[in-house]
Amino acid sequence: MTRAIIFDFDGVIADSEVLSNTVLAEVVTELGVPTTLEDAYRDYMGKRFHDVIAAIEQTVGRSLPASFAEAYQERTLMRFRQGLAPIVGVKEFIATFADLPRCIASSSAPDRLALCLDVLRMTPLFEGRVFSASNVARGKPHPDIFLHAAEKIAVSPRDCIIIEDSAGGVLAGRAAGATVIGLLAAGHICDGHADALKNAGAHYLASDYRAVEAIIRDLLAA
The missing domain is CATH 3.40.50.1000 (HAD superfamily/HAD-like)
Incomplete structure (x- = not known):
């Protein structure tokens, strides 16, 4: 066997979860829904990227611009380059x-x-x-x-x-x-x-x- x-x-x-979910908490807060790190763990952790985007849209109650996904991804990757x-x-x-x-x-x-x-x-x-x-x-x-x-x-x-x-x-x-x-x-x-x-x-x-x-x-x- x-x-x-x-x-x-x-x-x-x-x-990586602290870094990536800190970014998520920041961007959702910036979109108008105050979000803590613990909220991000609960709502987004472990999901595929496009499922995370869909969940953010549901949280903020509107569709996000086409540029959002790329900007969010780059922000996360920059955080990884700095501290992963x-x-x-x-x-x-x-x-x-x-x-x-x-x-x-x-x-x-x-x-x-x-x-x-x-x-x-x-x-x-x-x-x-x-x-x-x-x-x-x-x-x-x-x-x-x-x-x-x-x-x-x-x-x-x-x-x-x-x-x-x-x-x-x-x-x-x-x-x-x-x-x-x-x-x-x-x-x-x-x-x-x-x-x-x-x-x-x-x-x-x-x-x-x-x-x-x-x-x-x-x-x-x-």
Whole structure:
């Protein structure tokens, strides 16, 4: 049996959710609806880019100009260039399990994923194995992106171990038939997050990548 590791990206490889959701809170506030960082986490986190735009339009009660999406995206990417960091321990974890097939399956857009991997100097670790939910019919919590990723790396979904930080991602991983580890290592994790991942069906919870390593060693030994 071949096992594989499928990584979500934001909050699992890149500690990006605080940065991206801070931008979201700023732009929605500028559009006339005061929005906190916690509001942005609740309303926008984990969604595909065009779903985020649609959600903003619903929040502000009007259509946004065609130029908005590009301007918002560039503002977010600039923030990433200035301050994006990896989740602590992720590079060492990847090196530890370098012999296992791996890929990224994320709700983020391909250009954002490419830029972030470049900023983190991790592009070679996932060359040709970065998959975006913008290229499948449905985003998380539907399983489409994980089923797509498993097919592309030629590993059965039931033999994949998915590392996720969001309840929607956990639901998607479970729906795909994979084993799901809920990771609680990113800067946006707050009280109640562990319960949310557990309630969504995470098979395991891990506070950091040392805990993820121990879980995966047990899974591989089973």
